[in-house]
Amino acid sequence: MRIATANETYRADEALLQTNVQWAWIGVLVVAMVAAPFMLNNYWLYLACLVAINVASATGLNILTGYTGLVSLGQGAFMAVGAYTVAWLETHIGTPFILNLVAAGGTAALVGILVGLPSLRVKGLYLAIATIGASIILQFIFLNWDGVTGGSRGMNVAPASIFGVQLTTYFQLYWVLTPIAALMVLGAANLFRTRVGRAFIAIRDRDISAEVLGIPLLRYKLLSFAISSFYAGIAGGLWAYFFRSVGPESFTIGESIFYLAAVIVGGMGSILGAIIGATFMTLVPEVLRFGVEAISPYVDNAGTLLSPVRTVVFGALIILFLVFEPQGLAEIVQRIRRFFHLWPFRN
Amino acid sequence: MLGMTKRTFMALAASSALVTAVPAFAQESGEIVIGGSLPLTGVFGFAGVAIEAGIQDYIKIINEEGGIHGRKLRLAYEDTGYQVDQSVAVFNKLTSQNENMHLYYGDSTAFSRTINPELVRRGDMIMAGASFATEINDPVNFAPQFIAGPDYTEMYSILLEYIAKEKPGAKLVFVNSDTEFGRDPIASSTARAKELGLEVVDQIITPPGAVDVSTEVLKLRRARPDYAIFHGYILAPLPEFMTQAKQLGLDTKFMGTFWSMDSSIWESVGDVADGFMGVMPYRYYYDEEEAPMLERIRQMRPTYQATGYMQGFLTAMLMSEAVKRTLDEGKELTSTNMKAAMNSIKDFDTGGIIGVPISVPGNTVPVGRIYQYDAGEKKMQPVSDWISVAE
Missing domain, CATH: 3.40.50.2300 (Response regulator)
Structure with missing residues (x-):
């Protein structure tokens, strides 16, 4: 049971981690993350890196959609902007890895601001459609601006290099991708302890009231788009270094739907939600492979017969979670926490 | 304290589950x-x-x-x-x-x-x-x-060599989907056509998944090519093109590349599919040779x-x-x-x-043959010898 946790200062009241138990859990997480590369094989390391990239991007989208209430289906396109920026800088200028990433975030943020302009006039589904429109324009640019984007073939990306070490294996990439993703999540968590973050939430809850409270809507909505696209840009940059090739078909509208689904399945407006959602969406289809593998000895030609089942099960799981856990997977975590807070009493 | 212990236990259980989830496979074998x-x-x-x-x-x-x-x-x-x-x-x-x-x-x-x-x-x-x-x-x-x-360029070369032999100086139109797959051979094949004395009179790029192709068919009508070579598609929008072109009275021959060449996909198209040609690097299941x-x-x-x-x-x-x-x-x-x-x-x-x-010789097997769909037999029939485009 959780007792004696009364906060005595505002600072303590605002802290991200308020109890020793939370600190202990974070400690466990950090230890697990440090130990992971030494214990996981190449396949799980690949997935760990992919989860890190997806968490970074989903966290960005959560700032825009979950916290500011602006539905966007442009996250994939913003990631593509970041990925192409990295590819171009790496190929033509050869600037350092970190600088390329920041540039990727910056470029995507600028594009995000442009795309966000209609958000003052339209919201909800209308804004979602506007962002799809922007994605189509960007897709057209990627495909036809041959000189910069490499046209339909796209671009190959040289491996990232830090202190003269080329990051070519998943083991090496893990040590870069995971801390960056963690830093981005920490940044997002802290954002909502500031005036800006609270303004976003106010806009989400009721934009007219927010304006009455003195929040300039256009500025803050565009800021939200900029921050969210900055995250997408960095995630796209990491993606480019991870897959080492970027093309117009790398980031389709399907990717944008993937991230929106991750945020919704995980829990909108919750930092933990984006993390869990991105992890769920990335890992569940892979974990289901082991399900197929387990049944394989009992079914002839299992790989071919059961693969469609895997896709259906994944879809069904998403629907089931939405039906039974509309607040997202993060709500399950909250419920478990509440249970232990009250334990051994039931209510 | 007990709660804490339970949580620690759960954490341990979770991490051990993670560890055991990491498969330790791979036995040494001769396979x-x-x-x-x-x-x-x-x-x-x-x-x-x-x-x-x-x-x-x-x-x-x-x-x-x-x-x-x-x-x-x-x-x-x-x-x-x-x-x-x-x-x-x-x-x-x-x-x-x-x-x-x-x-x-x-x-x-x-x-x-x-x-x-x-x-x-x-x-x-x-x-x-x-x-x-x-x-x-x-x-x-x-x-x-x-x-x-x-490769796709070599497939085009095989088609172009066939055309150059069948109808020297023929007029061609390339129809490609606006994808990496579709755009692949355009530039190289346009040059190759010129070398063989063929004239590429128009290039039509269709959006991926396009269904309504009436505008593109009109372009085809204006160009009136002897052959229209499609690439970057499996089936659609080929039948639509062929139907509309027939209605307009065009006698253009329609051609495709490997992934459009399965005869079972053409079966459902019916009579319109009759005469569709393309390059096939392998024999068909039912070939009688x-x-x-x-x-x-x-x-x-x-x-x-x-x-x-x-x-x-x-x-x-x-x-x-x-x-x-x-x-x-x-x-x-x-x-x-x-x-x-x-x-x-x-x-x-x-x-x-x-x-x-x-x-x-390099990264490909640069050989193929032209087959033509026979709607009556529901089969692809060979209409050329095997054509090698090895340099």
């Missing part, structure tokens, strides 16, 4: 594994299923004959849904789970490109796949890869097998031959050795899967 990122679901699912069957059947034949130097072949594959990130995941999963994986089948151009640096880094594997992209036909940059057929390997396939599978089957079958055959030649020389199964062995394949008899002896 040689072909890995496969296969598109069993998704837009390319129809091909993936056929490819898998083709590879499995060739493996069965080889294993019945005692394997390669006594080492059996095995296909370890998983579905990718035709998504690059999943294809890479499957690659990593299979390479982590299986030792002696020296051969790999990939599902797309994007995957071939993405995994190439990893193949070069590993140095113990050669790869082929469902992609015939011109880009992969680069023995320097794509050294560990090959294509079990002509002498082909012992086709005969064997027909014994193993009494019903029609799609073109993807033949592609998978020949890929497995060429991979096996490369492994056999490498082991014959007593060399290790490295990318370099297997690729050199692959390139040593000259005038190789495929048992009739391809109608002429083949060679692999």
